[in-house]
Amino acid sequence: MTLKTILGAATALGLALAAPAFAQDPTKVGFIYVGPVGDHGWSYTHDQGRLAVEAEFGDAVETTYIENVAEGPDAERVITQMALGGADIIFATSFGYGPEMNNVAARFPDIKFEHATGYMQEQPNISLYNARFYEGRAVIGHIAGKMTETNKVGYIASFPIPEVIMGINAAYLAAKAVNPDVEFSIIWAYSWYDPAQEAAAAEALIEQGADIIMQHTDSTAPLTVAQDAGVMGFGQASDMSGFAPDSHLTGIVDVWAPYYIDRVKAVMDGTWEPVNVWHGIDEGMVGFAPFNDKIPAELVAEAEGMIAAIADGSFHPFTGPINRQDGTPWLAEGEVADDGTLLGMDFYVEGITSEIPN
Amino acid sequence: MIRLEKRLAPSKRAQYLNPFLAVALTMIAGGLMFAALGKDPIAAIRLIFFDPIFSEQFGSYSRPQLLIKSAPLILIAVGLAIGFRAGIWNIGAEGQYIIGALCGAGVALAFYPMEGWFIFPLMIFAGALGGFLWAMIPAILKTRFNTNEILVSLLLVYVAEKLLAGMALGLMRNPDVAGFPGSRDLRRYESAHNADLIANTGMHWGVVAAMIAVIFAYVMMTRHSLGYQVRLAGQAPRAARFAGVSPTRLVVTCFGIAGVLAGLAGMFEVSGPSGQVRIDFASGYGFTAIIVAFLGRLNPIGIVLAGLLLGLTYIGGELSQMMLQLPGAAIQVFQGMLLFFLLALDFQTNYRLRLTKGARA
Numbered sequence: 001m002t003l004k005t006i007l008g009a010a011t012a013l014g015l016a017l018a019a020p021a022f023a024q025d026p027t028k029v030g031f032i033y034v035g036p037v038g039d040h041g042w043s044y045t046h047d048q049g050r051l052a053v054e055a056e057f058g059d060a061v062e063t064t065y066i067e068n069v070a071e072g073p074d075a076e077r078v079i080t081q082m083a084l085g086g087a088d089i090i091f092a093t094s095f096g097y098g099p100e101m102n103n104v105a106a107r108f109p110d111i112k113f114e115h116a117t118g119y120m121q122e123q124p125n126i127s128l129y130n131a132r133f134y135e136g137r138a139v140i141g142h143i144a145g146k147m148t149e150t151n152k153v154g155y156i157a158s159f160p161i162p163e164v165i166m167g168i169n170a171a172y173l174a175a176k177a178v179n180p181d182v183e184f185s186i187i188w189a190y191s192w193y194d195p196a197q198e199a200a201a202a203e204a205l206i207e208q209g210a211d212i213i214m215q216h217t218d219s220t221a222p223l224t225v226a227q228d229a230g231v232m233g234f235g236q237a238s239d240m241s242g243f244a245p246d247s248h249l250t251g252i253v254d255v256w257a258p259y260y261i262d263r264v265k266a267v268m269d270g271t272w273e274p275v276n277v278w279h280g281i282d283e284g285m286v287g288f289a290p291f292n293d294k295i296p297a298e299l300v301a302e303a304e305g306m307i308a309a310i311a312d313g314s315f316h317p318f319t320g321p322i323n324r325q326d327g328t329p330w331l332a333e334g335e336v337a338d339d340g341t342l343l344g345m346d347f348y349v350e351g352i353t354s355e356i357p358n
Numbered sequence: 359m360i361r362l363e364k365r366l367a368p369s370k371r372a373q374y375l376n377p378f379l380a381v382a383l384t385m386i387a388g389g390l391m392f393a394a395l396g397k398d399p400i401a402a403i404r405l406i407f408f409d410p411i412f413s414e415q416f417g418s419y420s421r422p423q424l425l426i427k428s429a430p431l432i433l434i435a436v437g438l439a440i441g442f443r444a445g446i447w448n449i450g451a452e453g454q455y456i457i458g459a460l461c462g463a464g465v466a467l468a469f470y471p472m473e474g475w476f477i478f479p480l481m482i483f484a485g486a487l488g489g490f491l492w493a494m495i496p497a498i499l500k501t502r503f504n505t506n507e508i509l510v511s512l513l514l515v516y517v518a519e520k521l522l523a524g525m526a527l528g529l530m531r532n533p534d535v536a537g538f539p540g541s542r543d544l545r546r547y548e549s550a551h552n553a554d555l556i557a558n559t560g561m562h563w564g565v566v567a568a569m570i571a572v573i574f575a576y577v578m579m580t581r582h583s584l585g586y587q588v589r590l591a592g593q594a595p596r597a598a599r600f601a602g603v604s605p606t607r608l609v610v611t612c613f614g615i616a617g618v619l620a621g622l623a624g625m626f627e628v629s630g631p632s633g634q635v636r637i638d639f640a641s642g643y644g645f646t647a648i649i650v651a652f653l654g655r656l657n658p659i660g661i662v663l664a665g666l667l668l669g670l671t672y673i674g675g676e677l678s679q680m681m682l683q684l685p686g687a688a689i690q691v692f693q694g695m696l697l698f699f700l701l702a703l704d705f706q707t708n709y710r711l712r713l714t715k716g717a718r719a
Contacts, residue, residue, distance in 0.1 A: 036686060066679045067686040070641045073631035077423050078676050084416055085680055096636055099543050119538060159637065160527060162537035190523050190637075344537045 027268050029053060030087040031065035032078055034094035035193050041218025041237040042192065042254070043067060046093045046116070048238070049256030056261045060268065071096030076103060083108045089267045091260065092116065102126065112272050114263060116256075117163070119343075124274060129259060132280030133163070134170040134342065135310045136252035136288065138317035139303055140234045143249060144212045145175030145182050146299050147232060154205025155186045156198055156215040156222055160356050162345040164216050169349045170317045171214060176351055185210055186354050195221040206231055212249075223248055232294070239289035249295060250303075253287040278339065282311040318342065323350035361712045372707040377653055377664070380700040387699070388692045397682045405681055406674030406692070420673050422560025426631050428669035430455070430623040432662055433568040434647035436575045437619035439656040441612035443579070444588040445595065448613055450496065450511030451620040452644025453518035454489040458621025459628035460525055461488030463541060463635045466550035467530055470542060477549040481625060482563075489621015490614055492518065497613035501606040507613075519640060526637045541635035544628065552630030564626030568665075571619055575658040584611070620644060649697050668693070 031050050035043035050063050064085075069078050075097045082090055083104060089112040092101050098120035105113045105123040113126045121128055144153050153175060157164050168186060175182045185208055187201040198217050202225040205213060213233035215222045220243040226233035227244035235241065235251025259279065266272040279285035288307070291300050309315035320331030325348040331337060348356060385407075389399035410420035434451045441448045462485035469477050496510035523539075530541040544550045555561045579585035591598040591608055599605065623643065632639055650668055654660030675689035 030680070064680050064683060066676055069676075070638055071636060072634070072639060072641065073426065073627075074641060076631075077427075077673065078680075080419055081416060081673075081676060082680060084419060095538065096540065096638070099545075099633060119535065159523070159539060161539055190520065346537055 026060055026062040027057070027089070027264060028085075028087045029061055029063045029264055030082040030085070030090040031063065032069050032075065032082070032090065032092040032094075032097065033065060033067045034069060034071065034096075035218065036067050037065070039193055039218050040220055040240060040243075043093065043218075045237050045254040046091070046256055049260040050091075052257035053260050053264050057264065057268075061264060072100070076100035079104045079113075080107070083111050087111060089114065089264060089272070091263075092118075095119070112263075112267055121274070121276060127263070127274045128276040130278050131254060131285040132278055133252060133254075133286060134166045134317055135280045136286045137167040137170040138174040138310070139288070139306050140214065140250065140252065141171030141174030142178055142306055143295060143299060143303055144171065144214065144234075145177070145179035146302075147249065147295065148175075148179065148182060148212050150209050150211045151179065151181045151183060152208065152210040152212075153182060153184050154202065154208070154210030154213045155184050156201045156205070156213065156217050157186055157188050158192050158217050159190060160188065162343055165348070165356060166342055166345045167216055168352070169345065172352055173322065173349060174317060184352055184354075186352075188357055189217050191217065193218045195219040198222050199225050202226060202233075203229075220244075232292075235289050241289055241292070246292075246294075248289070249292045251289040253289055255285055255287045258284050280310065281307055282313070324348070325350055325352055359714050361714050362709050363712045364709055365707070368708045372703075373655065376700060376703040376707060377655065377660070379703055380653075380696060381667070383699040383703075384692065384695045387695055391688065391691065392684065395684065395688060397684055402678050402682055402684060405678040406671055406689075408674075409677055410670055410673040416677060420677075422554075422558060423673055424666065424669050425560035425565050426562070427672055428665040429562075429565040429568045430627055430643045431647050431650045431668060432665035433564065433571055433623040433626075434616075434620045434644060435650040435654065435661045435665060436568070436571045436658055437616035438647055439651040439654070439658070439661060440575060440579070440588060441616050442592075442651060443656050444591040444608055444612055446609055446612045447508045448493065448496070448511050448616045449508050449648065450493075450514050450644070451616060451647055452640055452642065453511070453515035454492045454617045454620035455624035455627075455644045456515075456518040456522050456640050457492040457624070458485040458489035459624030459632075459639060460522065460530075460635065461485055461621070462625030463530065463544065463628045466544055466547060466629065467541060469549070470547055473549045475549070478552070478629075481550060481629060482622065485621045485625025486618045487621070489617040489619070489624065491617070492621070493613040493617025494610070497610050501609050507609070511613075515644070522635070522639060523637045526635050526639070530635045539637055543633045545630070545633040550629055552626050562626065562630045564623060564630060567622055567626060572658045572662055579658065588612070620647075649693075653696065653700055668696075671696070 033043035033046060037043055037047040050065060053061060054063050066078050069075050071094060079090060079092060079100060091114045093116040095117040098118045101113055101115050102120050102122045105126050109125055115126060115128050117130045118128050155168060172184050185205055187205060189197050189201055191197055198219050199221040202213050202222040206229045211231045213222050213226045215236050218236060220240050223233045223235060223240055223244035226247040232247050232249050235248055237254050239253060240251055241248040316336045318337035320335040321333045322331040324330045327350060385403050389403055392399040392402040409416055411417055438448055438451055462481040465481045465484045495514060496507045499505040499510050500507045526539045531539060532542045552562050587603045587608060591603055628635060646668060650661055650664045654664035671693050678684050679686060
């Protein structure tokens with residue numbers, strides 16, 4: 001690059017900055033990820049959403065992201081730097097960013113903040129959004145209940161928080177409904193993303209006789225273990241069939257793109273309002289990877305029927321009668337769980353034999 | 359045949375020049391890497407090393423952040439360096455840091471919501487004690503049963519991490535928030551909040567503690583007999599024993615000092631910048647401090663500079679990710695290069711390659 005071109009570029013830049021009417025300023029959109037974008041799980045799907053925003057709006061947006069941002073002071077610094085960098089809207093995609101995001105939002109009232117899976121909404125410029133993953137869990141639970149031959153389903157869980165407990169319950173209830181003999185073995189990985197530990201958990205579960213592995217962790221390791229052992233499993237967050245073509249039955253896919261496009265559009269139009277949404281299959285936030293050919297056609301039809309019923313509201317995965325694990329009644333005949341109870345779920349339903357660790 | 363030969367008199371000047379050379383080499387090699395990734399290397403280096411301090415857009419926010427990020431690194435590294443000087447390898451500062459934070463936060467949460475002037479001092483004491491006791495495990499196992507302190511202290515980090523997760527999910531979980539892990543926010547509990555002493559300067563008690571620790575360590579290493587014992591034990595263990603230095607006492611002392619400082623760092627972090635006991639509270643300060651200690655030549659003053667430099671690469675690394683969309687892993691490689699080049703330069707200062715003819719008898 002010669003001095004002349006640099007000067008030329010600088011002049012052009014100066015002109016562009018000096019004449020805002022000349023071209024519309026692109027809307028700046030920032031994303032904060034808790035993991036690497038290459039995890040093929042949680043952060044990867046959010047980045048797919050970011051790319052969809054770019055594809056939708058082209059030159060009218062400018063997106064940026066920072067990956068591997070630890071919850072805590074690092075997150076506050078990164079979000080602040082993004083705000084100072086001129087972002088118009090910032091998506092932060094881990095629930096632990098809550099306090100930091102609220103702190104930053106208070107300092108930058110003109111910037112819009114969107115917090116995935118969070119619960120703190122103390123500022124008027126913060127939105128919360130989350131997906132009803134339990135709906136997807138119910139569908140794969142149904143498939144697992146029908147497909148297991150040993151009647152043992154292995155479940156790799158991350159942390160004992162409501163989100164994860166809700167998923168275990170939803171999958172178990174659906175499996176039990178079609179297979180009264182089904183048993184769930186649950187191993188807690190105490191991590192969202194730890195391929196080595198997830199693989200070890202999958203091996204232990206298979207050794208205990210499980211022929212189906214479910215995971216609420218983000219790596220593809222459990223599926224590759226299942227593939228090698230000749231048992232079946234379900235993907236997590238994105239379509240993981242490429243990692244285990246024979247074993248991958250289907251998987252819950254996080255689809256953030258429609259929401260992200262919608263919210264960025266609202267910022268462009270000046271119609272952005274804070275929301276607190278919990279979207280499911282109906283709104284398209286919870287999707288599914290393609291069904292493996294191993295699943296019999298009639299079971300595919302059942303699963304698709306279930307997906308349709310959840311989408312149109314005629315079926316709710318938590319419909320009574322359901323008892324708690326200790327036998328006390330939770331939902332009466334025909335009663336449907338309310339969102340508040342689900343979001344704070346700290347108990348197993350009746351029939352699960354292990355205990356929630358403390 | 360190539361043979362390594364220890365230099366009889368390694369250059370003193372090289373020892374002090376090497377860190378600067380390592381930084382320069384890292385800039386060159388890192389720049390090449392950034393260029394290979396299709397990014398403007400000059401802009402990237404500028405964003406990492408200069409913009410956090412000098413940029414108009416980011417500087418006024420980043421400068422205080424530099425203190426916040428560097429203070430725990432310096433505090434931990436000063437303690438570790440004393441042990442490293444004596445040839446005592448405490449690799450588990452991360453664990454001592456976590457336990458210090460848990461003990462400090464535990465005191466605060468036990469008193470919540472009572473307000474009182476005595477709570478914060480008590481938390482400081484608890485944090486120091488927690489780090490000290492956690493460090494005593496590898497120290498006593500070494501002196502009593504001659505276990506390897508590197509292994510024991512490192513493995514105890516994983517125990518501490520599990521304990522941290524257990525606390526965030528169980529005993530210390532905020533009861534007011536349905537089901538989410540993480541303790542109450544200590545920043546919203548006045549008696550326990552380690553706030554900026556002057557608002558928006560980043561100067562919290564942890565920064566003050568780091569300064570005091572640096573001064574104490576400097577005086578101790580240069581003026582006090584304990585410093586002499588440490589240096590002697592590191593350079594000539596046999597001679598140290600003849601001179602009456604008790605290896606047992608030295609191991610316990612070095613681990614104790616490092617444990618106290620790491621515990622304090624954890625406590626100041628959990629009550630200030632972090633605010634909460636949460637599952638991933640530990641962000642690797644205890645391990646990064648090892649790099650800081652060596653980059654700072656195990657010298658308290660050097661450690662201050664090294665801590666600030668590493669803090670800078672973190673903050674600048676985030677800026678370059680955001681502005682240039684450099685991958686996060688490239689920044690980690692960049693930080694790794696710093697240690698790599700330093701070790702390589704040190705190696706060539708202390709050894710030389712000799713070409714010899716034929717096999718040695």
